Each structure stands twice: as C-alpha cells, then as structure tokens.
Amino acid sequence: MQTSRSALGYRPRVGVPVRLSSSSNPDPRVAKANALFEHIVELLREGGGEPVPLTAAGPDDAGLTAAMESLDGVVLPGGGDIDPVRYGEPPSAVCYDVNDAQDELDTAVATFAIDAGLPVLGICRGHQLLNVLYGGTLIQDMAPGAVTHRKALADGTGSWAWHEVAVQAGSKVAALYGSEADAVTVKIASGHHQAVARVAEGLQVSAVAEDGTIEALEDPERWVASVQWHPEAVELPAGERLAPFRAFVEVCRNRP
Incomplete structure (x- = not known):
C-alpha cells in the first residue's frame, strides 16, 4: 500500500524521463543535457523528493506504466530538439539531436501526468x-536580437547567456521563486536556440524576456507549468538552484 503523502518523512515520487541520446554524441550539447538531467535528479532529492527515472522499451511498455502510476509529479527536462513534424512543420537543418524515441517517451510521460492530474514542471525542452x-x-x-539567449558554440558549451525575465504575479512560476502575490524578476541561465512561437490554447504566458520571448507557460486549470531557462545550472548560487525544486516537491506533496 502506498504511503500517505501526509505521513511524516514521506518523499514525493517525482518522475523524470531519462535522456536517451549518448553523451558520446559528437555534438557537445548532448552531453551537457545529460549532465543537466543528473543535476535535476540531485536537486529533487535534495529538495525532499524521491526522483524516479523513467524509461521505456516501447510505446506500450508495462514497466513505464507501472512506474508512472506510483508518481506524485513529473519534471520534463531539457535535451535535443523536438521533431518539427510534431507541430506541423518540415524539419530544418538547424535542429539537433532529434530523437523520435525521446519524443515518444517525453510525450507519454507528460500525457499520463496531465491526464492523472499530477503536477508537471517543464524545463527548456520540457517547456517546448x-x-x-x-x-x-x-x-x-531564433534570430539574433536585443537579448542574447545562447552563446555560440565557439564560446564554450559550458557557458550560459544570462539575462532577466519578468514573471507574472500570482503565477505558478512566481510561487516556485517564493513570490505568490507580487511579480518577480529572475536572472536566468539561458542556452536555447528555439522558443515558443504560437502559444497553445489552454496555456497562458507567465514570464517573458525583455525582447518579448516567451520564457514561461502554465495551464490555469491544473498544476502544469514550464520555464525556458535552466534553474538547475550549477553556476547559480546553491540556494537559488534548490529553491524552485524544493517548492515543486511541496506542490507534489500537497496535490489533491
């Protein structure tokens, strides 16, 4: 029998779909995404949760279904680009590490969590x-503009483009950063070359960059939220890194 989430010492189980591309890939962004996955797992654990890596042998994998049924929430991490066919466009040569198995896994996990009413937090690729x-x-x-959203590969793949985003007051993302009633400005680690174009019906914008780039989204009807940036970046102060993950673990603990 599953332990009650209200039990003393209970660690909410937070599913995180694994990254399927090998770090030996010649594109160094793949190894970086894999390292960031590990940081997310560490921060969820440090924040009081029990991270559950999720993988699947196929679209109907029974083990994945069983693992998801035990979850209290889900984090969708960063990684390679989503196949543009999934949003009705032909693929471009600029897309990297397009992996149909990864798209299938992440979509299956996200769909299950949303249908089950579990809290969902998307990060970078997960936001998209x-x-x-x-x-x-x-x-x-993204074309170059007033805000630098990524460093060129020649500048070193370990470096981020740092800029500020304005987070809407009362939003789920603002609450992750400790502000429920007031708007908050967050200095973020940015490394994306893609961004939201048309916002889906059912989602609303909860943070933007100075150039208007959509930096966070959320579903007003359920606890689903996402950020384009990387709150897990190791260059951030330890307390700033941990805070949003600890807050999300509490969302999972207190879900209906």
Whole structure:
C-alpha cells in the first residue's frame, strides 16, 4: 500500500524521463543535457523528493506504466530538439539531436501526468514539449536580437547567456521563486536556440524576456507549468538552484 503523502518523512515520487541520446554524441550539447538531467535528479532529492527515472522499451511498455502510476509529479527536462513534424512543420537543418524515441517517451510521460492530474514542471525542452503537446508551435531557430539567449558554440558549451525575465504575479512560476502575490524578476541561465512561437490554447504566458520571448507557460486549470531557462545550472548560487525544486516537491506533496 502506498504511503500517505501526509505521513511524516514521506518523499514525493517525482518522475523524470531519462535522456536517451549518448553523451558520446559528437555534438557537445548532448552531453551537457545529460549532465543537466543528473543535476535535476540531485536537486529533487535534495529538495525532499524521491526522483524516479523513467524509461521505456516501447510505446506500450508495462514497466513505464507501472512506474508512472506510483508518481506524485513529473519534471520534463531539457535535451535535443523536438521533431518539427510534431507541430506541423518540415524539419530544418538547424535542429539537433532529434530523437523520435525521446519524443515518444517525453510525450507519454507528460500525457499520463496531465491526464492523472499530477503536477508537471517543464524545463527548456520540457517547456517546448508542453506547448507542442497542447497544440502550439515553436521557432525552430531564433534570430539574433536585443537579448542574447545562447552563446555560440565557439564560446564554450559550458557557458550560459544570462539575462532577466519578468514573471507574472500570482503565477505558478512566481510561487516556485517564493513570490505568490507580487511579480518577480529572475536572472536566468539561458542556452536555447528555439522558443515558443504560437502559444497553445489552454496555456497562458507567465514570464517573458525583455525582447518579448516567451520564457514561461502554465495551464490555469491544473498544476502544469514550464520555464525556458535552466534553474538547475550549477553556476547559480546553491540556494537559488534548490529553491524552485524544493517548492515543486511541496506542490507534489500537497496535490489533491
């Protein structure tokens, strides 16, 4: 019998779909995404949760279904680009690490969690995946603009482009950063070359960059939220890294 979430010492079980591309891939962004996955797992554990890596041998894998049925929430991490076919566009040469198995796994986990009423937090690719899953589209490669959203590969793949985002007062994302009633400005670690284009029906924008880039989304009807940035970046102060993950674990603990 599953332990009650109100029990003393209970650690909410938070599913995180694994990254399926090998770090030996010649594109160094793949190894970076895999390392960030591990940081998310560590932060969920440090924040009081029990991270549950999720993988699947196939679309109807019984083990994946059983694992998901035990969850209290889900985090959708960063990674390679979503196949543009999934939002009705032909693939572009600028897309990297497009992996149909990864798209299938992440979509299966997200769909299950939303249907089950579990809290869902999307990060970078996870933010984009939720918009696509809800019916929105993506910018396949962002043109340079007033805000630098990524460093060129030649600048070192370990470096981030740092800039501020304005988070809407009363939003789920604001609450993750400790502010429920007031708007909050967050300095973020940014490394994306894609962004939300058309926002899906059923989602609303909860954070933007100075150039208007959509940096966070949420579903007003359920606890589903996403951020384009990387709150798990190791360059952030330890307390700032941990805070949103600890807050999300509490959302999972207190879900209906």
